[in-house]
Amino acid sequence: xxxxxxxxxxxxxxxxxxxxxxxxxxxxxxxxxxxxxxxxxxxxxxxxxxxxxxxxxxxxxxxxxxxxxxxxxxxxxxxxxxxxxxxxxxxxxxxxxxxxxxxxxxxxxxxxxxxxxxxxxxxxxxxxxxxxxxxxxxxxxxxxxxxxxxxxxxxxxxxxxxxxxxxxxxxxxxxxxxxxxxxxxxxxxxxxxxxxxxxxxxxxxxxxxxxxxxxxxxxxxxxxxxxxxxxxxxxxxxxxxxxxxxxxxxxxxxxxxxxxxxxxxxxxxxxxxxxxxxxxxxxxxxxxxxxxxxxxxxxxxxxxxxxxxxxxxxxxxxxxxxxxxxxxxxxxxxxxxxxxxxxxxxxxxxxxxxxxxxxxxxxxxxxxxxxxxxxxxxxxxxxxxxxxxxxxxxxxxxxxxxxxxxxxxxxxxxxxxxxxxxxxxxxxxxxxxxxxxxxxxxxxxxxxxxxxxxxxxxxxxxxxxxxxxxx
Numbered sequence: 457x458x459x460x461x462x463x464x465x466x467x468x469x470x471x472x473x474x475x476x477x478x479x480x481x482x483x484x485x486x487x488x489x490x491x492x493x494x495x496x497x498x499x500x501x502x503x504x505x506x507x508x509x510x511x512x513x514x515x516x517x518x519x520x521x522x523x524x525x526x527x528x529x530x531x532x533x534x535x536x537x538x539x540x541x542x543x544x545x546x547x548x549x550x551x552x553x554x555x556x557x558x559x560x561x562x563x564x565x566x567x568x569x570x571x572x573x574x575x576x577x578x579x580x581x582x583x584x585x586x587x588x589x590x591x592x593x594x595x596x597x598x599x600x601x602x603x604x605x606x607x608x609x610x611x612x613x614x615x616x617x618x619x620x621x622x623x624x625x626x627x628x629x630x631x632x633x634x635x636x637x638x639x640x641x642x643x644x645x646x647x648x649x650x651x652x653x654x655x656x657x658x659x660x661x662x663x664x665x666x667x668x669x670x671x672x673x674x675x676x677x678x679x680x681x682x683x684x685x686x687x688x689x690x691x692x693x694x695x696x697x698x699x700x701x702x703x704x705x706x707x708x709x710x711x712x713x714x715x716x717x718x719x720x721x722x723x724x725x726x727x728x729x730x731x732x733x734x735x736x737x738x739x740x741x742x743x744x745x746x747x748x749x750x751x752x753x754x755x756x757x758x759x760x761x762x763x764x765x766x767x768x769x770x771x772x773x774x775x776x777x778x779x780x781x782x783x784x785x786x787x788x789x790x791x792x793x794x795x796x797x798x799x800x801x802x803x804x805x806x807x808x809x810x811x812x813x814x815x816x817x818x819x820x821x822x823x824x825x826x827x828x829x830x831x832x833x834x835x836x837x838x839x840x841x842x843x844x845x846x847x848x849x850x851x852x853x854x855x856x857x858x859x860x861x862x863x864x865x866x867x868x869x870x871x872x873x874x875x876x877x878x879x880x881x882x883x884x885x886x887x888x889x890x891x892x893x894x895x896x897x898x899x900x901x902x903x904x905x906x907x908x909x910x911x912x913x914x915x916x917x918x919x920x921x922x923x924x925x926x927x
Contacts, residue, residue: 462840463590464738468518470582472511475547478578479503479510482571486564503563509554510547517547519739537580544576599627601671604652605688606631606702607639608678612646614702614721618674629668630655634688635681642678662860665695671784672698674723694859697784697869700725739906740843747844747913748837755831762793762819762828770797770817775832780849782873785866788841790849791832795820833875845909846874847897848885862890868897871904876916878908 480503487497521543548568555563604615611631618626630653633640647654658664673696677684685701692699700716700723716725763774776794779787796815816824823829836842842849847868850858859865879885879896900908 465741467583467586468515468738470586471518471579472514474578474582475510475514475575476507478574479507479571482567482574485570485574486567498564503567506551506555506563509551513547513550513554514543516550517543521546536583540579540583541576544572544579548572548575601627601629601669603629603665603668603670603673604631604676605634605673606676606684607633607635607643607681608676609642609646610678610702611643611676612652614674614676614718615647615652617721618718628652629670632657635677635684639678639681661691661695662856665692666856670696671786672696672700674700676702694862694864694866697866698725740909741840743906743909744837744843748834751831751834752838755834758828759831762823762831765819766794766817769819770794772797779852780873781852781855781869782841782849783869783871785855785869787852788836788849790842791835793823793829793832795823795829830875837875841872843872843874845876845900845912846872847877847900848880849873858890862894864898865894867901868894871901876912878912881912881915 480500483500483503521539548571552568602618604611604618615628615631619628631643631647632655633643634657644654673688673692675685675688689699689701700718702721702723716723766774772794774794776792776796777789778792780790782788795817797817820829833842837844855865877897878900879893882896884893884896900912
């Protein structure tokens with residue numbers, strides 16, 4: 457199973473390793489006898505010292521230039537070739553600037569020219585190989601569960617385009633026909649050939665979407681049923697993480713949308729994931745990995761002592777796992793130090809912890825107040841289920857409840873859940889105003905940047921981990 461940020465990390469690591477090898481090859485080409493050796497052959501060790509500069513230059517260039525993903529194709533695309541050329545030129549420029557300040561030895565400019573040529577050709581070859589690898593292993597990618605809603609003659613063609621898209625693996629859950637009767641009949645004529653399951657419009661959209669585990673809804677209506685687009689949005693905009701629509705600017709004037717293309721069809725993406733198409737995905741993931749590794753080393757001894765005290769003072773496991781809802785509404789199991797006496801599963805899944813809760817152990821009360829019970833969540837960050845910064849994850853029972861009563865609640869699942877977040881450092885944590893918490897979460901999502909993440913992390917350290925609302 458290959459996640460998008462994991463794939464980008466694999467590409468980057470391979471590029472860094474390859475460029476180090478290419479630099480060594482460039483050295484041997486220059487000093488192998490093909491070119492005049494006026495001053496003799498220098499020691500290879502002098503050039504090996506520059507490999508860290510090469511890796512750092514490629515890393516910076518990769519972060520600045522938006523990656524062009526085409527792993528769905530067996531061969532490299534023209535857009536990707538152009539992107540690699542820009543990447544090589546920018547990384548070389550950064551490398552020249554860095555090496556200029558490293559005056560230990562006067563390096564051969566011819567090595568640099570050979571390196572520039574070889575790194576571009578080798579990067580193109582490596583990208584083709586990696587694209588082919590991921591295309592062959594596309595079966596390991598979990599399908600995106602999509603529901604299609606609409607009517608009209610183009611509905612069948614559009615649904616087929618989604619199914620045949622090479623950029624993602626999808627599973628069409630079914631088609632719900634809405635709109636005028638004639639438009640529905642036109643849609644049926646186009647859908648019979650494709651054999652998509654027709655589903656009646658549900659009476660309870662929340663339960664229906666949860667039972668189907670729907671991750672995305674695609675809406676398509678002809679001009680004669682345009683008004684249905686706005687009605688569908690009002691029903692679904694708070695219920696699913698992603699909605700895509702065949703453009704209808706009249707019905708969508710009150711919503712913020714981004715234009716995308718699925719096949720040859722333009723569509724509008726409502727509340728698009730701010731990290732989905734940005735190099736920030738890779739940057740944030742690298743920060744998460746480095747930060748959580750550092751935290752694991754920093755808290756290794758305290759975690760061992762906490763585990764020992766928990767084991768000696770109460771019966772039960774040291775760690776407590778609980779299902780939470782994360783990115784795109786997908787469930788995962790969060791890790792915590794156990795702070796309560798063992799209880800039935802439904803009690804912890806559907807019950808808030810209250811002040812003077814009899815279930816809490818004396819050690820657990822201290823851990824909750826100081827947030828030390830959350831140290832194991834750095835493991836969740838390493839596995840990719842969580843991020844260092846993001847909205848706090850909630851239990852499925854409460855997600856089901858909040859999504860029905862709190863506008864825009866489901867939009868918080870457009871990014872990974874975090875150990876700390878904008879709402880938490882502003883005091884909205886534990887038994888506090890849910891609506892205010894959501895407002896802060898959405899503010900974070902809409903204004904995300906790497907500097908914003910660092911601001912939250914620094915303020916978390918400054919404010920401290922003590923939580924007066926934790927019981």
